[in-house]
Amino acid sequence: MAASRSMLEALLARVQKRANESRAVSQVMPPLEAASADSAETLPPPRAALRDEVVEEEIEEYDDELIEIIDDADVIPQAAAAARAIEPAAFGAAFDRRPTIASIKPVAAAPRAATFPAGTSAVGTSPAATSAVATPAAVSAARLQVARAAPALEGLRAETVSPRPIAATEIARAQGSRGELRATSFLELLDASLKLGS
Amino acid sequence: MDTSTFDPTRAVVFDLARGQVALESGGSLLLLPAEVVATACAQLDATIVRQLGAALGKQAGARVRKRLAQAGAASLEQIVEQLAGELSLGGFGSLSVERWGQALVVRVDGYPLAGHGQELLGGYVEGALSASVEREVTAQPLERTAQSLRFLLCNRSAGAKVKAWMLAGSSWGDALAALQGAKNDVVGGRV
Numbered sequence: 512m513a514a515s516r517s518m519l520e521a522l523l524a525r526v527q528k529r530a531n532e533s534r535a536v537s538q539v540m541p542p543l544e545a546a547s548a549d550s551a552e553t554l555p556p557p558r559a560a561l562r563d564e565v566v567e568e569e570i571e572e573y574d575d576e577l578i579e580i581i582d583d584a585d586v587i588p589q590a591a592a593a594a595r596a597i598e599p600a601a602f603g604a605a606f607d608r609r610p611t612i613a614s615i616k617p618v619a620a621a622p623r624a625a626t627f628p629a630g631t632s633a634v635g636t637s638p639a640a641t642s643a644v645a646t647p648a649a650v651s652a653a654r655l656q657v658a659r660a661a662p663a664l665e666g667l668r669a670e671t672v673s674p675r676p677i678a679a680t681e682i683a684r685a686q687g688s689r690g691e692l693r694a695t696s697f698l699e700l701l702d703a704s705l706k707l708g709s
Numbered sequence: 710m711d712t713s714t715f716d717p718t719r720a721v722v723f724d725l726a727r728g729q730v731a732l733e734s735g736g737s738l739l740l741l742p743a744e745v746v747a748t749a750c751a752q753l754d755a756t757i758v759r760q761l762g763a764a765l766g767k768q769a770g771a772r773v774r775k776r777l778a779q780a781g782a783a784s785l786e787q788i789v790e791q792l793a794g795e796l797s798l799g800g801f802g803s804l805s806v807e808r809w810g811q812a813l814v815v816r817v818d819g820y821p822l823a824g825h826g827q828e829l830l831g832g833y834v835e836g837a838l839s840a841s842v843e844r845e846v847t848a849q850p851l852e853r854t855a856q857s858l859r860f861l862l863c864n865r866s867a868g869a870k871v872k873a874w875m876l877a878g879s880s881w882g883d884a885l886a887a888l889q890g891a892k893n894d895v896v897g898g899r900v
Binding site: 692693694695696697698700701702703704705706707708709 | 781782783784785786787788789808811812813838842844846861862863864866867870871888889
């Protein structure tokens with residue numbers, strides 16, 4: 512896809528501006544790790560969670576634009592150089608977007624939790640997830656994974672089919688109870704047995 | 710709780726001065742180790758062992774008939790209690806009667822001679838019924854485990870059929886069902 516030089520310059524200027532704004536926001540707000548490192552089970556504050564989502568959306572948007580710019584790098588080398596200068600780290604985001612090895616563990620735990628009956632907490636069923644969030648970076652990644660996995664778990668609601676009530680009926684027919692058998696004449700029973708096979 | 714009609718009070722008398730053991734009715738007894746009797750049963754011909762058992766059973770049946778005023782009108786429970794009492798006094802085990810469809814089956818648990826004394830007990834049952842209720846019965850062996858035996862109470866012809874079926878590989882349950890012309894779905898009862 513070819514793009515005119517004026518369009519690319521305008522896009523780069525817009526990206527650079529928004530990157531500067533994000534950096535300014537991250538400097539004003541407290542670090543995410545400091546807010547969450549107290550306890551692995553503490554939920555992130557609403558404000559921090561909101562910031563996570565905003566930054567995530569911005570990064571994805573920028574990625575798409577940067578990919579387009581890099582694709583055109585053979586045509587406009589200077590645009591490629593400018594695009595490389597704008598790395599995600601330059602936004603000042605306080606988390607690593609790519610999950611670390613430790614943060615992969617909660618991802619593996621999420622689908623397993625979906626196999627438990629309703630009411631079973633995914634956190635309670637995954638001790639590995641608790642240990643995986645011991646580091647601040649892992650806490651951030653785990654939050655992202657939980658936020659992504661939640662809609663999927665909501666979709667896995669069990670459908671139960673229970674038998675309908677059975678109408679009372681005579682299933683087995685007994686000829687005399689044990690008490691009646693006890694009181695029956697022995698000779699009567701013995702004669703019936705002696706007739707068999709004759 | 711109901712108790713058995715069989716009263717074993719002073720049923721066995723130990724006369725140590727005379728060196729004798731006797732039943733209340735007067736018959737003398739010999740107390741023999743079960744292992745000795747088992748060895749004898751294993752060495753003797755099966756017909757002889759069965760006759761020996763029948764002789765023991767007839768004495769027991771006669772005592773039952775004496776205790777029951779009308780043995781012919783006795784209920785299944787009364788006969789079971791009396792026969793079981795006699796068998797217990799002799800140390801032959803615990804008797805019960807099962808009904809599989811129309812077939813009456815005698816079961817004896819705790820029989821000390823289960824390994825070699827099947828014919829002895831079969832003859833005992835036949836003799837006891839002959840003396841107590843005046844019926845000629847064949848006690849056809851159905852099952853033998855380490856300490857329990859089952860006998861079908863039947864006529865001679867039916868006993869031969871059941872024996873042949875079981876020798877051909879049928880289980881005793883299938884044999885009982887076949888004897889009654891039905892599949893093996895008979896419901897058992899036990900007294």
